Amino acid sequence: MRNKNGLAYLLLIFATLFWSGNFIVGKAASIYQIPPFSLNFYRWLFAGVILLPFTYKEIINNLNYIKSKISHFILLGFTSITIFNSIVYYSLYHTQVISGVLMISTIPVWIILISSMLKIEKTNIFQLSGVALSLIGVIFIITKADINLIRNLDFNRGDLTMVVAMLAWAIYSSFLKKDKIKISQIALLEVVIISGLFFLIPIFIIEMSLGNNIQFNQPFFLTLAYVVLFPGLASFFFWIKGIGIIGANRAGIFLHLMPIFGAIMAMLIFDEKFMFYHILGAIFIIIGISLSNKKTKLN
Numbered sequence: 001m002r003n004k005n006g007l008a009y010l011l012l013i014f015a016t017l018f019w020s021g022n023f024i025v026g027k028a029a030s031i032y033q034i035p036p037f038s039l040n041f042y043r044w045l046f047a048g049v050i051l052l053p054f055t056y057k058e059i060i061n062n063l064n065y066i067k068s069k070i071s072h073f074i075l076l077g078f079t080s081i082t083i084f085n086s087i088v089y090y091s092l093y094h095t096q097v098i099s100g101v102l103m104i105s106t107i108p109v110w111i112i113l114i115s116s117m118l119k120i121e122k123t124n125i126f127q128l129s130g131v132a133l134s135l136i137g138v139i140f141i142i143t144k145a146d147i148n149l150i151r152n153l154d155f156n157r158g159d160l161t162m163v164v165a166m167l168a169w170a171i172y173s174s175f176l177k178k179d180k181i182k183i184s185q186i187a188l189l190e191v192v193i194i195s196g197l198f199f200l201i202p203i204f205i206i207e208m209s210l211g212n213n214i215q216f217n218q219p220f221f222l223t224l225a226y227v228v229l230f231p232g233l234a235s236f237f238f239w240i241k242g243i244g245i246i247g248a249n250r251a252g253i254f255l256h257l258m259p260i261f262g263a264i265m266a267m268l269i270f271d272e273k274f275m276f277y278h279i280l281g282a283i284f285i286i287i288g289i290s291l292s293n294k295k296t297k298l299n
Contacts, residue, residue, distance in 0.1 A: 015234075015236075015242065016254050019235050021230060021265065024270075027270060028219070029089060034223060037203050038212065040081075040200065044218060047193060047232040048194060073192060076176060081195070094159075095156050100258050102137075104131050104259075106289070107287070109289060110170035130290070131288065134285050137281040137284030142160065210296040228286060254260045
């Protein structure tokens with residue numbers, strides 16, 4: 001049992017490390033002027049192609065079930081594949097990696113809020129307090145704790161769009177929990193990818209028509225290889241395997257490694273600085289996440 005737990009911890013650490021690396025590679029993509037929506041399109045196109053030989057039989061056998069839930073799968077694909085991943089890459093054109101990973105670390109708290117609003121799960125006073133404190137933390141990061149930015153409404157567009165990404169993933173996760181899916185996790189991922197690509201194709205075409213074309217060079221192929229193989233596929237399988245060994249609740253704690261990994265890599269690779277407003281934001285986010293794990297339910 002101890003060896004199994006050790007394997008689970010190792011898998012979960014690598015899953016969060018690869019997801020954190022997605023922010024680093026996304027920032028590098030902005031430096032090499034790789035268009036964000038096109039990068040996301042190719043990422044999931046190739047991930048879908050790689051998964052297809054392992055999923056097509058199950059998808060065909062469950063086609064009637066998938067059709068009956070098509071609106072649900074479309075929502076999952078649109079919020080996760082189309083919106084979340086595209087906006088993360090776009091945001092990193094305009095903001096620091098540290099700001100992005102700190103804001104994304106609040107997603108578990110927003111899942112609680114949205115699940116409560118949609119009556120998917122009950123909430124409690126501690127969780128609502130955690131939402132409020134996490135929001136304050138995000139506000140500190142967006143405003144950089146500068147009253148002049150608030151007065152002039154001169155916010156960084158990358159920080160603002162990262163909020164959209166954050167909420168999109170929270171909606172995706174909430175609806176993922178709403179209904180019990182009757183196909184395997186790998187087949188679900190393939191269906192979600194296909195659904196998301198359906199909306200990504202016109203966005204990809206619009207981006208190209210605006211003159212933002214992919215340069216098929218070494219930086220692009222290295223970036224694409226990483227985002228497809230590591231955060232796109234390896235992290236998913238590591239995460240599922242880890243949850244299978246120690247359970248979802250214990251595995252969820254490992255998500256909080258992302259801002260740590262992301263911040264360290266950003267400081268080492270891009271020489272980013274952990275600013276005072278990051279510290280303020282992180283304090284409120286950590287307190288908010290801690291409170292949100294309290295279980296006492298409201299009457």
